[in-house]
Amino acid sequence: MADRILVLGGARSGKSIAAERLLADVPDVVYVATGGDDSGSSEWAERVAKHRARRPATWGLAETIDLVPLLESAGPPLLIDCLTLWLSRTMDRLDVWSDLSRAGEVETHIAALAEAWSATPRHVVAVSNDVGSGIVPADAGTRLFRDLMGRLNTTVSLASDQVLWTIAGRILPLT
Template sequence: MAEQRTLILGGARSGKSIAAERLLAAEPEVLYVATGGDGSSDPEWAERIAKHRARRPATWGLAETIDLVPLLDSDGPPLLIDCLTLWLSRTMDALDIWSDLSRAGLVEHEIAQLAEAWSRTSRMVVAVSNDVGSGVVPADAGTRLFRDQMGRLNTTISLRSTTALWTIAGRTLPLT
């Protein structure tokens, strides 16, 4: 299998996940890496998860985790990481960044670790991520920090990818 690292960017509900699934549809096995949690405490989120699961082939595996580095460093079937936005949010939760924004350096370290693993992986990998930087500047410091870190994460992963795509209204365009 040729080395292939693809990042699919776009706005909310733009068709990113469907585009990622299409890219990997011909693969007999894929490990779907869900970074958003299981939805057990949020019925609307659980419904979204159910729709995603219903679209995927039965042969695809599932890992619900934000611990992406070990997956990228191991051998196995292609990975579909959905999504880096939720990875960042949950990583910031785990590092308790929201209550102490001065701890932002901790998340920058996690981004660097993820980027290094992304660069060295021998697996085919497709990651989905939201572009949150095209809107207004958020009013509060925590949301600005998240938006800024999301931009750094997307830029870092994009520049280490073999392919970067932009999805809007269900259409996917290459970024060169």
């Protein structure tokens, strides 16, 4: 069974850099970018450019939220950055923001992702934000996102071989 590593942390905690370092000596990683295209946003373009500049030229790139087929197939290691954007874009795709009652459909996608994560033949590292340590959001949609993010992180964490927490650029293993 392949190693499955989840790297958690808050915004700008160093989790992406930590995940990249875990695979730095592997020449044929597939970097899975789940962020999508935010056309017209110079701030987003700058973030993407920084991530690209840090990656070795030998790494491949897959820009998708269709993670299950990647996890189910054999191949080089995957670095998934990040599950938070995967959740947000999955909620967009299912139009959950306009109809919160569709949350069950998202839970189905989370379960499928966790099953594929558990059985993947690949070495895989995923990055995700821990958003549950802050205040309770005022609106129902943001509360739902926070709750689903917690469920996603918990489900993937429990199916992982290793879970790391990043804070201020430091890495702490979670047991």
